[in-house]
Amino acid sequence: MSDLKNDIQPLEASTMTDMVELRLREYLKRKSFVPGDALPKEQELADALGVSRNVVREALSRLRMLGMIESRKKRGMVLTQPDILGSLERVLDPLILGKNTLRDIFELRLVLEMGLADLIYLRKTPEDIAALETIVAQEVNKHQKPFRVEHEIAFHGKLYQMTGNDTYMRFQKMLLPVFEYVLDYEIQVNGQAEVGKVTHHDLVEILKTGDAEDFRRGMKAHLKPHFDRLKA
Numbered sequence: 001m002s003d004l005k006n007d008i009q010p011l012e013a014s015t016m017t018d019m020v021e022l023r024l025r026e027y028l029k030r031k032s033f034v035p036g037d038a039l040p041k042e043q044e045l046a047d048a049l050g051v052s053r054n055v056v057r058e059a060l061s062r063l064r065m066l067g068m069i070e071s072r073k074k075r076g077m078v079l080t081q082p083d084i085l086g087s088l089e090r091v092l093d094p095l096i097l098g099k100n101t102l103r104d105i106f107e108l109r110l111v112l113e114m115g116l117a118d119l120i121y122l123r124k125t126p127e128d129i130a131a132l133e134t135i136v137a138q139e140v141n142k143h144q145k146p147f148r149v150e151h152e153i154a155f156h157g158k159l160y161q162m163t164g165n166d167t168y169m170r171f172q173k174m175l176l177p178v179f180e181y182v183l184d185y186e187i188q189v190n191g192q193a194e195v196g197k198v199t200h201h202d203l204v205e206i207l208k209t210g211d212a213e214d215f216r217r218g219m220k221a222h223l224k225p226h227f228d229r230l231k232a
Helices: 014-030 042-049 053-065 086-091 099-114 117-123 126-138 149-162 166-190 200-209 212-230
Strands: 069-072 076-079
Touching: 014 042, 014 053, 042 053, 053 069, 099 166, 099 212, 117 149, 117 212, 126 149, 126 200, 149 166, 149 200, 200 212
Parallel strands: none
Antiparallel strands: 069 076
C-alpha cells in the first residue's frame, strides 16, 4: 500500500481561516457596516463561528492587511474605508511583471485614455488649456528630433488631471512605470516610438473648438500606432 501522505494532500491550517474570513466579509455586508462601525470582540466572533480565538485573530489580521479594518483605542476593531489601490501599487513594477501582464496593463491604459473625453469636457478650464499649450510649446517637432517620453507623460498626465477624478489620477501615476517601460522597449526595438497623425497640438485645438466625440476620435488617431502594434 502506498504511503497515504503521498496520495492525499493534507489540509492547510489556513483553510479554516479562509472560511472565517469569508464569513466575516458576509457578515459585514449583511449587517451593512459602514466605516467607523465597531466589530464584535474576537471572543464573541469565535463563539458565534465555533472556532478558536486564534483563527478569528488570523482572519481579522488579513482584513487589517487589506485596509478593511483597524484597531482603535477603547473601541477595538472598526471598519475603515479601504485603500482600493494600495495593494496594486506595491506590485505594479515592470521589472517583476511578465510580458503578457505588461501588455495587458498597457492595453488597459490605452482604453482608459480613450474614455477621458467626457470627464475632461465636463471639467476643463481655460487654465487647463493654457497648461496644455505650455507643454506642447516645450515639445520638439517630431520631424526634427525623436519622440520624447517625458513629453508624452507630461501631456497625458495633464489630461488625467483635468478629469478631476482622484482615483483616475492615482491610477494613471501607478501605470506610468509600465507606460515608460513599454515605450522605452519600442524605442530600443524600432529606434523610436511612432507618433499618431493627430499630435498633442491637434488634441489641444480639438479641446478648444470641438466636442467630446471629436476629442475621442482625435485620441484614437493619436494612439493608433500603439493599437496597431497590439495586432502584431
